[in-house]
Amino acid sequence: MQDRTTYTFDRFTLSIAQRALFSNGEPVRLGARALELLILLVERAGELVTKDQLMQRAWPDATVDENAMRVHLSALRKALGESAEGISFIQNETGRGYRWVVPVLANEAVSIPKADVETKPLSLFLPTNLGQVIGRDEVVQGLADLFPKRRLVTIAGPGGIGKTTVALAVAHKVVAEQGVAGCFVDLAPLANESLVVSALASQLGLPVAGVAEQGIISSLISQAVLIVFDNCEHVVDAVAQLAEAILQAAPKVSILITSREPLRAAGESIFRLQTLVTPAYRPGMTAAQALDYSAVELFCIKAAASSSSFEFHDDDLSAVLDICERLDGIPLALEMAASRMDLLNVQEMAKRLDDRFSVLTKGRRTAMPRQQTLRATLDWSHELLSESEKAVFRRLSVFRSSFELDAAIAACSGPGTENFVVFDALTALVDKSLVTMDRRDRSSLYRLLDTTRFYAAEKLGKGPEFETVMQRHAQQCLKLFSSETIAWDGENPVQWLAANSWRVDDLRAVFDWAFTTGDKKLGVELIIASASLWFHLSLPSEYLAMARRALDAIVGTDLIGSVAELELQATYGHALWHTAGPTEEMNEAFLRAAQIADQLDLPAHKLRAVWGLWARAILFGNYRESLGLAERFKGPAYTSGVLANIQTADHMLALSHHFIGNQGQALELLMKVIAGDDAPVRANHTNHAQVDGKTAVLALLMRITWIMGDADAALSLAKDCAADALSLDHDLSICYGLAIGCIPTALWCGRFDVAKEWNSHLMGRTTKRGLRHWQVWADGFAAVLEGKNVFPKDATAMQAEVFATLSPDAFTPNLLERHNTEGSLWCGPELLRLAAVTADEPSGINIQALEAAQAIAEQQGAAAWVARISLSYPS
Numbered sequence: 001m002q003d004r005t006t007y008t009f010d011r012f013t014l015s016i017a018q019r020a021l022f023s024n025g026e027p028v029r030l031g032a033r034a035l036e037l038l039i040l041l042v043e044r045a046g047e048l049v050t051k052d053q054l055m056q057r058a059w060p061d062a063t064v065d066e067n068a069m070r071v072h073l074s075a076l077r078k079a080l081g082e083s084a085e086g087i088s089f090i091q092n093e094t095g096r097g098y099r100w101v102v103p104v105l106a107n108e109a110v111s112i113p114k115a116d117v118e119t120k121p122l123s124l125f126l127p128t129n130l131g132q133v134i135g136r137d138e139v140v141q142g143l144a145d146l147f148p149k150r151r152l153v154t155i156a157g158p159g160g161i162g163k164t165t166v167a168l169a170v171a172h173k174v175v176a177e178q179g180v181a182g183c184f185v186d187l188a189p190l191a192n193e194s195l196v197v198s199a200l201a202s203q204l205g206l207p208v209a210g211v212a213e214q215g216i217i218s219s220l221i222s223q224a225v226l227i228v229f230d231n232c233e234h235v236v237d238a239v240a241q242l243a244e245a246i247l248q249a250a251p252k253v254s255i256l257i258t259s260r261e262p263l264r265a266a267g268e269s270i271f272r273l274q275t276l277v278t279p280a281y282r283p284g285m286t287a288a289q290a291l292d293y294s295a296v297e298l299f300c301i302k303a304a305a306s307s308s309s310f311e312f313h314d315d316d317l318s319a320v321l322d323i324c325e326r327l328d329g330i331p332l333a334l335e336m337a338a339s340r341m342d343l344l345n346v347q348e349m350a351k352r353l354d355d356r357f358s359v360l361t362k363g364r365r366t367a368m369p370r371q372q373t374l375r376a377t378l379d380w381s382h383e384l385l386s387e388s389e390k391a392v393f394r395r396l397s398v399f400r401s402s403f404e405l406d407a408a409i410a411a412c413s414g415p416g417t418e419n420f421v422v423f424d425a426l427t428a429l430v431d432k433s434l435v436t437m438d439r440r441d442r443s444s445l446y447r448l449l450d451t452t453r454f455y456a457a458e459k460l461g462k463g464p465e466f467e468t469v470m471q472r473h474a475q476q477c478l479k480l481f482s483s484e485t486i487a488w489d490g491e492n493p494v495q496w497l498a499a500n501s502w503r504v505d506d507l508r509a510v511f512d513w514a515f516t517t518g519d520k521k522l523g524v525e526l527i528i529a530s531a532s533l534w535f536h537l538s539l540p541s542e543y544l545a546m547a548r549r550a551l552d553a554i555v556g557t558d559l560i561g562s563v564a565e566l567e568l569q570a571t572y573g574h575a576l577w578h579t580a581g582p583t584e585e586m587n588e589a590f591l592r593a594a595q596i597a598d599q600l601d602l603p604a605h606k607l608r609a610v611w612g613l614w615a616r617a618i619l620f621g622n623y624r625e626s627l628g629l630a631e632r633f634k635g636p637a638y639t640s641g642v643l644a645n646i647q648t649a650d651h652m653l654a655l656s657h658h659f660i661g662n663q664g665q666a667l668e669l670l671m672k673v674i675a676g677d678d679a680p681v682r683a684n685h686t687n688h689a690q691v692d693g694k695t696a697v698l699a700l701l702m703r704i705t706w707i708m709g710d711a712d713a714a715l716s717l718a719k720d721c722a723a724d725a726l727s728l729d730h731d732l733s734i735c736y737g738l739a740i741g742c743i744p745t746a747l748w749c750g751r752f753d754v755a756k757e758w759n760s761h762l763m764g765r766t767t768k769r770g771l772r773h774w775q776v777w778a779d780g781f782a783a784v785l786e787g788k789n790v791f792p793k794d795a796t797a798m799q800a801e802v803f804a805t806l807s808p809d810a811f812t813p814n815l816l817e818r819h820n821t822e823g824s825l826w827c828g829p830e831l832l833r834l835a836a837v838t839a840d841e842p843s844g845i846n847i848q849a850l851e852a853a854q855a856i857a858e859q860q861g862a863a864a865w866v867a868r869i870s871l872s873y874p875s
Contacts, residue, residue, distance in 0.1 A: 007042050009104045010083045014042055019249045020214030021079075027214055032245040033058045033266075034076040037069070041090060041100040050097040073098070124225065125203060126171055126182035133169045134301065134331075135276045135294020140166060143271060144173040147226065147254050148180075150269045151247050154257040157273035158433040158449065159377040160332025163258035164230050166273060171228050171256060180224040180254070188231035193238035200227070200242065213242060217249045224252040232259035233432065234384055240265040260381055261432040272433075275329035275449070281321050283764060287312045295329040296320060302338030303346075310341050319346040326353050328449040333374055356454060378455045381434055390459070391417055392425035393434060395469045397456035400505035402438075402445040410476040411469055467517065474510045474522050477503070481529035497536040504537060511546055520553045528567040535574065535690040538731030541770040544575035561596055566605055569593040573612045574690060578732060581773035581796055582619035590616065603636055607645065614652055618659060621797025623822060627656040647676045651696065658704060659798070661824045661860040667704050673697055692733040695725045699741025707826070709863025711749050718745040722758055731765045738762045739777035747784060747806045748864070756785050783807070801827045808834060829857035829865035837872050845874055 007014040013022045019035060021028040030038070036058045041049055055069050073090070080089045083102050091099045133140065143166070146153055155163045155170075168184070175182040185203045187196065197213050206219060227246070232239045240263040243255050247267065257263060262270045276295035279285070290296045291312070299320060303310045312320065323346065327333040333356075337349055344352070357375040385393060395412040396403075403411075405426065412422045426446065429435040436447050448456060460466050480503075507530055514523025527543075527550045534543035550568055559565055573589035580586070590612030597606035614629035630652035637645035654669035674697060698721035706714035718741060725737035738758050746755035759781045766775035776792045780803045783791050789809035791800070797818060803810035805827050811834045819828045832853035836846040850869055857865035 006107050007104050008107065009042070009045075009089070009102050012080070014038065015214075018214050018218045020218070028079055029213065030079055031072065031075065031241055032248040033072045034079070035245075036248070037072055038076055041098065042104055045100040045102075045104040048093060048097050048099050054098065124181045124183040124205070126175065126184050126228070127168065128172075129165055129168045131165070132301065133165055134298045136162070136166050136169065139271075139273070140169045140173060143170045143256075144177065146269065147174050147178065147256075150267075151254045152243055152257070152263075152265060152267050153255075153269045153271065154259060154262050155271050155273050156259055156262050156433055158330070158452065159260060159381055160330050160374070161273050161275060161433075162331040163273055165331070167228050167230060167256055167258045171226055174226050174254075180226050180252075182226050182228070184228045184230065186230045187235055187239070190235055193235045196235050196238040196242055200229075213245055216242075217246055220246060220250040220253050222252070223250065226254045226256060228256045228258070230258045232257055232263065233261050233381070236261060236263050239263060260384075260434075261428075276324075276331060276334070278321060278324040278329050281318065285317060287314045287317050287320075290317055290321065293324075295324040295334060298331055299324055299334045299338050302335045303341040306339045307341040316346045319350040322350045323353065326350075326450055327356070328451055330449070330451060332377060333451055336374055356451065357458075374451065375455070378452065381432060382455075382459070384432065385434075386425075386428075388417065388421050389425045389428050392422055393429055394456045394459035395465070396426075396429075396435065396446075396448055397453050397460050398466075398469050398473045398509065399448065400453075400509045401502050402447045403506075404445060407473075407476050407480075408446065411473040414468065414472075462517075470510070470513045470518055471522075473506070474514060474519065474526060477506060477510055478522065478526045478529055481526065481533070497533055501533065501537055504533065504539075507533070511549075515549055515553060521557075521559070524550045524554060524559065524564055524568070528564060528571070531567070531571040532690070535578075535732065536730070538765075538769055540575040540578040540732070544572065544579055547572040547575060561599065563596075563600065563602070563605070566593050566596040566600070566602070566609075569596070570605070570608055570612060573616075577612075577615060577619065578735075578771050578773060581776070581794075582616040587613065587616045603640075607633060607636055607640075611648065611652070614656075618655060619796055619798055621801070621818065623656060623659040623825070627653070627660060630656045643676060647673050647693070650676070651693075651700075655700060658700060659826045660822075661826050661828060661856075661862070663704050663708055663826075663861045666700070667708070670697065670701055670704065674701075690732060691736040692725065692728055692730060695721060695728075695733045695737040696740075698724070699737050702741045702745045706745050706748055707860075707862045707864050709867070711864070714745050715749045715751065718742040718749075719754075726761065731769050731771070734765050735762060735771060735774040735777075739774055739781075743777075743781050744802050744806065747781070752785060755781065759785065780810070781806075784810075801825065801831075804834065805830050808838075811835075811838070824856075824860075826860075826862075827865075829853045829860065829862055830868065832856065833865070833869050833872055845872065847873070 005016045007016075011024050012028075013025075014020075015022070016039065021030055021035065021038065037054055040054060040057045051066060051069065054073075055066070058069065058072065077088065077090055082088060087101065089100065089102045091101045093099060143153060143155070155167055157163050171182045171184070174180060183203055185200050187199060190196065190199060197216065201216055204216065204219060206216065229239055229243070236259060239257065239259075243257070243263065244265050244267075246253055247255065257268075262268060276298060277293045278295040279290055279293045291300060300310075300312045303312075323337055324334065327337060337353075340349060357373070382390065382393070392408075392412045396408060398411055399407070405423065408426055409419050409422045412425075413419050426435065430437050430446070434448070434452055436449065438445055438447070460469070480500075507526065510518075510526060511523055514520055514526070527546050531543065534540065547568055551565075551572065554560060554565060554568070569589045570593040573586050573593065576583060576586040576589065590609050594606060594609035594613065597603075597609055610629055610633045614626050614633060617623075617629055618626035630649065633652055634649040637649040640646075650669045650673045654666045654673065657663075657669065658666035698717055702714045702717035702721065705717060721737050722742045725734045725742075728734070739762060743755050743758050743762065746752075746758065759778055762774065763778040763782070765771070766778055772794075776795050776799055779792045780795060780799060783789075784803065784806045789807075791803050791810050795803065800810065800812070800815060801818075804812070804815055811831070815831050816835050819825050819831050822828075825831065830853075832849055836849035836853060850872060854866060854869045857863075857869060
């Protein structure tokens with residue numbers, strides 16, 4: 001039975017039924033916790049009430065700090081003031097508790113002026129979603145299932161992400177499934193917090209004039225209602241206080257909030273609404289498959305509504321995915337982009353998104369002004385920030401990808417913006433949904449959505465503040481990458497590189513700044529420090545352009561002849577290998593690196609330069625020269641005692657001996673490498689070529705195995721190698737493994753079907769990365785597979801040799817001249833055989849040449865060539 005008692009004291013009346021306090025008939029604004037403390041003290045007037053009893057009364061189901069109770073008691077004392085006799089109503093007895101000291105009179109059902117709210121059925125309104133709710137079915141059901149166990153739920157997220165749409169869908173589901181009433185209160189039009197109570201009263205059908213919080217609570221005490229407070233971010237304090245008061249007094253009421261930041265109210269459950277899902281493009285993907293993803297589905301539905309001629313075809317896939325990704329899957333932004341399909345096609349829209357705030361200006365005519373343009377949506381959030389929050393927000397725009405707290409502090413702090421200010425501001429920006437947060441590898445990472453970053457970057461501009469922030473950001477990047485050993489000797493921190501690969505977008509931005517308006521020397525240092533990351537990501541083409549820019553920048557500076565130039569030349573040479581191949585420019589780069597290493601007496605760097613010279617020689621087909629360079633590498637490598645250096649030396653020697661034709665010696669050296677790979681001190685399997693060491697070893701092993709006559713074992717090795725390399729998803733390793741070993745072996749074994757499948761992978765990787773050297777391999781293999789007699793004109797000697805062993809059409813007199821010049825080639829017997837069977841002889845075959853070829857093949861232990869030669873004799 002409801003308690004109808006009222007208490008009067010001094011000028012106040014306290015109604016238990018209405019849970020309201022009145023002073024001379026006027027309502028007194030009190031929070032729900034403070035009101036509970038007042039009721040307990042008044043009920044036990046004159047008695048000592050302990051702190052534990054007070055906290056149990058105000059927080060019956062929670063453990064809170066004593067300071068929280070003091071805050072609410074302070075608010076209560078402030079609201080009561082002093083009695084007519086000038087004394088405080090509540091007396092503190094230090095260490096014991098509190099006592100109510102003013103006389104109290106208890107009455108039953110006393111009529112209270114101005115608080116007599118007429119009891120009548122509530123008039124409630126819950127609008128219908130006019131559009132289809134796309135991609136949110138699981139979210140809606142999950143949120144609906146929270147009620148009524150969770151009575152205060154906040155849907156938080158950035159502007160335009162669809163919080164209102166989801167909230168209405170949840171509310172309708174709860175109303176339909178749980179039999180409660182629904183009430184929707186849009187707070188966006190409110191100018192200040194004082195209007196929140198009136199807005200709710202109006203939606204409940206209560207008289208707005210003179211109504212107080214207590215009157216609303218009284219009308220809701222016995223009602224089963226789900227109240228939706230929409231757009232609360234600018235009035236969060238008032239909504240939090242009102243929500244707590246309602247939920248404490250009205251047990252059948254639940255509240256659903258939408259806000260760009262949580263209320264931070266007692267009992268609040270927070271759900272961060274995510275953006276719609278955009279698929280990553282993959283070869284062979286169709287438009288129909290892309291429509292299974294919510295961002296694409298929403299864009300296409302809205303585009304079709306905007307233009308009756310819009311159709312989504314496979315040719316549009318790349319542009320539509322680009323639009324969805326660059327707009328972060330934000331529904332409002334996607335709707336605005338789709339609304340322009342009456343004037344633009346998807347390709348044109350994708351090109352214009354760099355100026356998205358000028359293009360996306362066509363929101364719904366009936367929407368609030370802050371949602372009629374993309375800029376207005378962000379303006380609304382920005383204006384709610386404090387000055388320090390605005391400063392940190394715009395400075396965070398220099399991050400192109402995720403970032404840690406330390407990085408944010410490093411970039412954003414400065415005079416007037418101390419570290420703790422940045423921390424507090426970043427926390428606030430996360431709360432207000434302008435910065436997202438996710439946890440990766442037990443660490444917290446932050447990120448600005450792409451559209452938000454564009455907006456923040458506009459606020460930052462390109463002036464002195466931008467230059468200062470970029471300088472700090474670049475120094476932090478350099479510190480991060482310089483902390484890792486940038487080694488090319490098989491000791492690269494592969495796991496560290498994989499974990500930090502997402503930082504590449506930040507590096508791109510820093511390099512662009514450094515070589516335009518920024519610090520060129522800092523840019524050079526960062527290009528050197530981050531080199532291994534670019535090769536780990538199979539981006540040598542991009543790195544090549546940056547290295548060229550850096551080499552141009554150091555001309556005429558004291559960096560010429562320094563370790564910095566040495567590092568640049570060496571990494572430049574590596575990038576040239578994977579892109580252009582073994583060019584003279586590659587040779588010059590490594591020669592210059594070796595020269596500087598000698599001048600500065602840097603043995604480890606000299607090894608790296610010698611490796612580059614060896615790589616160029618062997619790729620170019622100068623096998624004798626490569627053997628000399630491998631021997632030159634071997635001495636200091638073995639002396640260093642570093643296992644990775646020793647492994648590299650043996651592998652270099654094995655390759656050189658293989659291509660000269662010393663297959664037995666090559667196999668012996670390679671088995672040493674394989675044994676060393678099992679050593680527990682081997683950190684990982686990367687090598688000087690920046691490809692997977694295991695892949696490189698298998699590629700050579702399968703070639704030797706096939707040449708020595710075991711085709712089945714060679715093909716088995718090829719299949720294992722291809723599967724292993726493809727599973728790594730490292731383009732440089734895949735290109736090396738497939739081109740050097742797997743595809744030639746499959747073709748030598750007559751498995752054209754397998755070779756064709758592998759070559760499609762090779763072609764795709766080389767085209768995507770702009771790796772011309774590796775694409776030559778793919779083009780040559782394609783010619784063999786398609787029976788063409790035209791092979792790449794820019795093929796190196798090594799490539800031309802492989803193609804000739806696969807197709808007679810690839811054989812040229814120049815290759816035979818190479819055999820005669822070199823004295824011994826891995827494919828010499830086959831070249832001699834091809835010359836013999838195409839000889840201008842009466843029989844069409846030069847028997848003497850075949851016999852010479854067979855003798856060389858037997859000397860090399862090349863059983864595969866012996867078998868081919870045997871089949872070439874006339875029957």
